[in-house]
Amino acid sequence: MILFFTLPRGCHIIGSRAMPMKLFDIRPMTPADLDAVLAVERQCYAHPWSAGFFLQELANPLATVDLLWIEGALAGYLCSWRVDGELHILNLATAPLFRRHGIGSALLRRAFSHGIAQGVEKAFLEVRVSNEAAIDLYRHFGFRTIFRRPCYYPDGEDAWVMERDFAESAPRGDLAPPDRG
Numbered sequence: 001m002i003l004f005f006t007l008p009r010g011c012h013i014i015g016s017r018a019m020p021m022k023l024f025d026i027r028p029m030t031p032a033d034l035d036a037v038l039a040v041e042r043q044c045y046a047h048p049w050s051a052g053f054f055l056q057e058l059a060n061p062l063a064t065v066d067l068l069w070i071e072g073a074l075a076g077y078l079c080s081w082r083v084d085g086e087l088h089i090l091n092l093a094t095a096p097l098f099r100r101h102g103i104g105s106a107l108l109r110r111a112f113s114h115g116i117a118q119g120v121e122k123a124f125l126e127v128r129v130s131n132e133a134a135i136d137l138y139r140h141f142g143f144r145t146i147f148r149r150p151c152y153y154p155d156g157e158d159a160w161v162m163e164r165d166f167a168e169s170a171p172r173g174d175l176a177p178p179d180r181g
């Protein structure tokens with residue numbers, strides 16, 4: 001039997017074997033979300049962004065901070081800049097409880113589809129050379145390493161600079177092609 005139903009506007013479904021189907025909603029951050037964002041940020045990074053940093057992004061006309069909510073809980077967020085036909089991904093984080101359920105992928109898809117709709121041709125990011133989870137995720141979205149930036153992070157770790165060229169096709173079917181809708 002096939003069931004059809006209509007989702008509330010702006011809502012989507014996410015799910016996996018470990019986390020049954022859930023509704024999620026992605027919307028832009030506002031100053032009222034700051035405490036929730038900082039709580040996740042502190043769980044995700046040894047050197048978290050400060051409140052001032054997030055507020056600066058909210059005031060920056062080039063920046064977008066998308067928040068992904070599941071049943072009232074902040075599951076993840078992505079901060080990006082659109083500059084001169086390029087999408088720069090500055091921060092992508094999924095709260096530990098929600099990892100490996102497609103949250104990071106959903107946020108990247110949203111950033112790709114909005115970027116492409118606004119004429120973005122390439123995406124760039126920096127990632128710690130030791131961050132295998134994030135590097136794996138980005139590779140599935142068609143990013144490739146273009147060079148290594150020495151001592152990029154405050155603790156002296158190097159970064160890979162990664163690029164995704166939207167003119168090229170991407171490697172893995174389910175994650176890679178950006179949603180152009």
Ligand SMILES: CC(C)(COP(=O)(O)OP(=O)(O)OC[C@H]1O[C@@H](n2cnc3c(N)ncnc32)[C@H](O)[C@@H]1OP(=O)(O)O)[C@@H](O)C(=O)NCCC(=O)NCCS
Pocket residue numbers: 044045076091092093094095098099100101102103104105106126127128131132133134136137138140
């Ligand atoms: C990196 C991060 C954002 C991934 O978020 P996520 O919501 O768990 O990612 P997804 O569930 O969409 O994962 C999609 C794919 O990425 C890869 N991936 C994600 N986490 C991984 C891990 N821990 N190890 C290996 N591969 C991983 C897998 O290929 C995964 O697909 P699969 O689950 O079908 O195997 C999350 O681990 C995180 O917030 N880390 C701390 C903050 C951080 O390092 N951010 C990146 C800064 S550059």
